[in-house]
Amino acid sequence: MNEKGEIKMSKDYIRRYGHEENGEWIRPIAQEGEKYTYHWNPEWANDPTKPILKISKSSLGCFKWCNKQYEFQYLDRRQQEQTLPMLKGTTVHDSHENFYETVDIKKAEKMDTSQLMNYFSSLFPIDDYVDLTQKMVTHEVGRFIEAKKENTLENFIPVGNEVMFDTDIVILPDTNKNYPLTRPYVVHLQGVIDRIFREGDTLIPLELKTGPWKDTNLSGIRREMAFYTLLLENVSAQEYEEKGLPNLPITHWGWYYPATNHLTIEEKKKSTITALFKSIAQLIHAYENNLPDNFKATFFHKKCIPHCSYNHICPAAINNETEGEWF
Ligand code: SF4
Numbered sequence: 001m002n003e004k005g006e007i008k009m010s011k012d013y014i015r016r017y018g019h020e021e022n023g024e025w026i027r028p029i030a031q032e033g034e035k036y037t038y039h040w041n042p043e044w045a046n047d048p049t050k051p052i053l054k055i056s057k058s059s060l061g062c063f064k065w066c067n068k069q070y071e072f073q074y075l076d077r078r079q080q081e082q083t084l085p086m087l088k089g090t091t092v093h094d095s096h097e098n099f100y101e102t103v104d105i106k107k108a109e110k111m112d113t114s115q116l117m118n119y120f121s122s123l124f125p126i127d128d129y130v131d132l133t134q135k136m137v138t139h140e141v142g143r144f145i146e147a148k149k150e151n152t153l154e155n156f157i158p159v160g161n162e163v164m165f166d167t168d169i170v171i172l173p174d175t176n177k178n179y180p181l182t183r184p185y186v187v188h189l190q191g192v193i194d195r196i197f198r199e200g201d202t203l204i205p206l207e208l209k210t211g212p213w214k215d216t217n218l219s220g221i222r223r224e225m226a227f228y229t230l231l232l233e234n235v236s237a238q239e240y241e242e243k244g245l246p247n248l249p250i251t252h253w254g255w256y257y258p259a260t261n262h263l264t265i266e267e268k269k270k271s272t273i274t275a276l277f278k279s280i281a282q283l284i285h286a287y288e289n290n291l292p293d294n295f296k297a298t299f300f301h302k303k304c305i306p307h308c309s310y311n312h313i314c315p316a317a318i319n320n321e322t323e324g325e326w327f
Contacts, residue, residue: 067302088210226275229268230273
């Protein structure tokens with residue numbers, strides 16, 4: 001972060017926070033030269049000098065969770081307090097990334113199970129999350145023994161380890177019948193994929209989650225994997241090469257919740273990717289119809305009070321209104 005409170009995200013995007021002035025919240029605006037932004041105006045669609053809409057897995061997930069929260073977080077750019085689950089997520093993701101960067105396969109190949117446990121444990125830090133990382137160690141030892149038996153140790157380390165991808169896609173006017181658009185739009189997708197494994201001649205994106213697995217997570221995590229799949233399927237061959245990844249098809253996706261020893265690898269679902277396109281169209285529709293109450297609050301006590309850091313400024317939470325459905 002620089003002295004102006006700006007966070008440099010990539011060469012084409014700078015995160016700027018809004019600020020309060022005389023009791024009014026001042027949103028940041030897109031800057032000249034920016035290629036993509038959340039501070040987007042659909043009227044710029046015909047002007048190649050203007051930025052296009054940026055969409056990340058988190059921004060789309062936030063919009064889906066609550067349109068109003070999207071407004072607070074991505075349009076107003078109000079800072080969020082870092083919660084303990086957020087800190088845990090960042091720390092454990094870094095530890096797992098570092099594990100794959102440092103593990104020496106040749107060295108591990110000569111070890112028995114107990115030596116592997118000690119060796120893999122030594123590659124994770126001793127921090128507040130040792131209970132969780134020990135489960136990850138046991139999981140990785142199991143994977144390693146299996147891969148050795150199957151003679152596939154070359155695929156033990158992911159071909160992609162926390163890799164950021166960028167791509168542009170087109171959303172057509174009739175993508176979502178409930179939220180028709182006035183024209184086609186090019187939007188920019190960006191995401192950091194936790195892990196990408198090679199399996200035969202295919203790639204499998206895999207998401208790590210540090211909370212416990214619940215069956216109610218299923219549609220949300222599938223949406224996240226659909227986002228990554230759409231991203232990977234649209235990046236250029238040149239970007240694959242630059243990131244050192246083989247340009248192979250994606251037939252499966254997966255998720256790993258070490259807290260509950262839950263791992264799922266399943267065939268990618270076309271219906272989830274179609275639903276993802278519809279969500280993107282709905283988001284663009286909200287920008288197109290940029291009215292003051294366009295980004296609607298969907299208040300539910302058990303959703304908003306423990307999980308939304310804007311509940312102290314959200315009129316719906318303050319008035320304890322109940323409107324709309326959430327899922
Ligand atoms: S408190 Fe609830 S309704 Fe208000 S912004 Fe947060 S999630 Fe949305």
